[in-house]
Amino acid sequence: MRLPTALLLLTGGVLLDGVAATGDVPSPTEETEKITPKVFIVSMFTPEATVWWGISQFNLLAHNISLPGASPLFPNVHCTATHEICQLVTGEGEINAAVSMTSLAFSPLFNLTTTYFLLAGIGGINPQLGTIGGVTFARFAIQVALQREIDLRELPANFSTSYFPQGGDAPYEYPGKIYGTEVFELNDALRSWAVALARHATLDDSSAAREYRANYTTPDGVYAAGTREPSVVECDVATSDVYFSGKLLAESFGRTIDVWTNGTGRYCTTAQEDNASLEALVRAAAAGLVDFARVVVMRTGSDFDRPPPGVNALQHLVYNRQGGHGPAVRNIYQAGIEVVGGIVEGWDEVFGKGVQAGNYVGDILGSLGGEPDYGPA
Ligand SMILES: *[C@@H]1O[C@H](CO)[C@@H](O)[C@H](O)[C@H]1NC(C)=O
Ligand SMILES: *[C@@H]1O[C@H](CO)[C@@H](O)[C@H](O)[C@H]1NC(C)=O
Ligand SMILES: *[C@@H]1O[C@H](CO)[C@@H](O)[C@H](O)[C@H]1NC(C)=O
Ligand SMILES: *[C@@H]1O[C@H](CO)[C@@H](O)[C@H](O)[C@H]1NC(C)=O
Ligand SMILES: *[C@@H]1O[C@H](CO)[C@@H](O)[C@H](O)[C@H]1NC(C)=O
Ligand SMILES: *[C@@H]1O[C@H](CO)[C@@H](O)[C@H](O)[C@H]1NC(C)=O
Numbered sequence: 099m100r101l102p103t104a105l106l107l108l109t110g111g112v113l114l115d116g117v118a119a120t121g122d123v124p125s126p127t128e129e130t131e132k133i134t135p136k137v138f139i140v141s142m143f144t145p146e147a148t149v150w151w152g153i154s155q156f157n158l159l160a161h162n163i164s165l166p167g168a169s170p171l172f173p174n175v176h177c178t179a180t181h182e183i184c185q186l187v188t189g190e191g192e193i194n195a196a197v198s199m200t201s202l203a204f205s206p207l208f209n210l211t212t213t214y215f216l217l218a219g220i221g222g223i224n225p226q227l228g229t230i231g232g233v234t235f236a237r238f239a240i241q242v243a244l245q246r247e248i249d250l251r252e253l254p255a256n257f258s259t260s261y262f263p264q265g266g267d268a269p270y271e272y273p274g275k276i277y278g279t280e281v282f283e284l285n286d287a288l289r290s291w292a293v294a295l296a297r298h299a300t301l302d303d304s305s306a307a308r309e310y311r312a313n314y315t316t317p318d319g320v321y322a323a324g325t326r327e328p329s330v331v332e333c334d335v336a337t338s339d340v341y342f343s344g345k346l347l348a349e350s351f352g353r354t355i356d357v358w359t360n361g362t363g364r365y366c367t368t369a370q371e372d373n374a375s376l377e378a379l380v381r382a383a384a385a386g387l388v389d390f391a392r393v394v395v396m397r398t399g400s401d402f403d404r405p406p407p408g409v410n411a412l413q414h415l416v417y418n419r420q421g422g423h424g425p426a427v428r429n430i431y432q433a434g435i436e437v438v439g440g441i442v443e444g445w446d447e448v449f450g451k452g453v454q455a456g457n458y459v460g461d462i463l464g465s466l467g468g469e470p471d472y473g474p475a
Contacts, residue, residue, distance in 0.1 A: 132209035133163075133177065135184040136445055137438050138202075140217045140375060141430075142195065145423075147172070147187045149431045155439065158185050167201025169194050175202065183438060188375065192241075192339050196374035203382030214392045214441050214449065215379065216292075218434045220426040221335065221369035223399025224348060225314045225324025228366050230307045230402060230422025232328040233296055233433040235289050236335040236395040237457070238363040238472075239282045239376055242351040243338035245273075259350040269350070270357055272474070281358050281462045281472055282376040285391040285455040291448075292394045293330055295440035296433040301328040306421025313406035324402060328425065330433060333366030334359070335397050337374065344411035345404040360472040367397040380461045390466055391455050396434060400426035 139158075141147040150158055160179040168175070169189030177184040188198035203210060221234075228234055245261045253260060258269055265274025273280065314321035323331075336351050352365040376393065383390040400423045405414030414420075441449045460466040462473040469475075 133181045133184070133207055134209040135177065135181055135213050136449070137183050137214045137216060137441050138210070139183070139185040139434070139438065140199070140215055141185060141187045142219045142369075143187070143190050145427045146219050146430055147185065149427050150185060150434075153431065153435070155435060156183055158183065163207065165198075165201055165205060165207070167197065167205075169198050172198075182442060192337065192374035194374075196378050199375045199378035200381070203378055203387055204385070210382070210388045211386070212389065212392070212450065212452075214394065215388070216434060216437055217375055217393065217395045218430050219369055219397055220400035220423070220430065221367040221397040222341075222343065222401055222403040223324075223422075224333075224352065224366045224368075224403050225321035226366075227323050227333045227364060228331045228399050229311055229324045229326055229328060230399045230420055231301060231303050231425035231429060232399045233299075233301065233330045233429050234333050234335070234367050234397050234399070235293050235296070235330070236333065236367070236397065237284055237286050237289055238334040238355070238359050239284070239395060240334065240336050240355045240358055240363060240365075241279050241281075241338070242336040242354050242368075243340050243342070244277060244280060245354070259346065261350060261354070263354075270353055272357055276462060276474060279374075279377045279461070281363075281470075282380065283458055283460060283470065283472070284376075284393055284395060285453060285459050286457040287455055288391065288394060288453040289332065291440070291453060292396070292437045293332055295436040296330045296396070298436045299330075299429070299432040301330075301432055302425040302428040303328055304421045304425050306419055307425055308421075310402075310406075310418065310420045310422070313409070314402070316407055321406075328399075328429065331366065333364040335395055336365055336368045338368065342368065343401075343403060343415040348403040358472065362472060367399065368403055369397055377461070380465055383460075384465050389452065391452060391459050394437065396430070396437070398426040398429045398433070 156178045158176040161177040162174040165175045172187035188195045245263050247260050262269045263273035314324035355363040355365040382388045401420045458468050458471050
């Protein structure tokens, strides 16, 4: 879209020159048909975004559309020539994800009422359920660090971890105060579709990842999943701005997920955005702008959330070469292309009318109707 000549004339072509130079510029006065994509790929930063560019199936760089409210680092939404498939790059962390996704969902340029959202990024992986390079699809997203925290050196002797919930006075209590973004639940039937499609993919791996993974072999086999080759797994994602690592925090947040999902969630990945993106989508759904039952969260394992036995947490997080980043990024595409292609090709028979959810779909507050099967009830 270009600025209408009339508007350029009105402004003397001066005021908006800088903006016009950056690419397609939307105008609120322009009477154009809204862009109605079938699939919106949501990436968080450059490697997750560029893995979708230059591929054989479609060209996301056919249209670069400037989105008011987007991250200054990623100002354009990208779309294929037909606008059937588009991509948003949110920027990293909860604040960037929330604001970018809100800007997209409430943008007058798009009609997203029937659009599928594939939130597709890399993340830390729990070796109890998955491995580096592995691909996961979540039903629950949990904002695990939305809690109180006391530094270890000041911790009461009977606290088993530094984190304890808002409105609570001990670890692993049910939160006494709910902000509304603690837990999101997604369409489980749609997840089953996505998993079945993704299982057609041949997943990438690296020799460095294979070697590092072997370190997770233990006599009791507690990390057996971590030692296996990459595969597609159904398990849930923790969101936290803090990039945490280590056995104790990983176990602590895993237990938080148990409590907050009333025992249904299975913690396997950690990332910095999903809850924020989902909160924006819940609010847009409440405003009738998107269908929250059309959201898929896919995370690929780029690094283990805890060290192998006998390795200290800092060594593992900062110095060891795990070899998972490359395969994790490439598997966003390998698995994701099956999901995107499956939705577009199956549009007329299945996806256009939507996949009926068998489970509760929405946030902890029940904002979209229905009764959450978790939360304070
Ligand atoms: C869109 O932007 C990308 C880089 O971000 C560029 O490679 C591509 O040529 C642009 N497409 C158009 C149609 O200008
Ligand atoms: C949005 O797209 C849907 C599906 O194509 C259509 O039914 C609806 O009328 C559109 N709404 C607007 C406001 O364009
Ligand atoms: C810790 O000990 C204090 C004082 O005895 C007690 O009030 C509190 O409930 C205990 N907290 C936990 C988490 O056990
Ligand atoms: C993040 O989202 C997940 C599920 O989508 C939800 O369980 C969790 O509570 C959210 N966390 C925050 C802090 O919003
Ligand atoms: C872990 O794997 C690496 C190879 O990536 C190896 O060099 C290292 O010695 C292993 N560490 C342990 C404790 O097994
Ligand atoms: C979830 O667990 C909490 C704490 O045990 C409980 O108060 C609440 O009623 C449960 N929610 C549901 C929906 O069962």
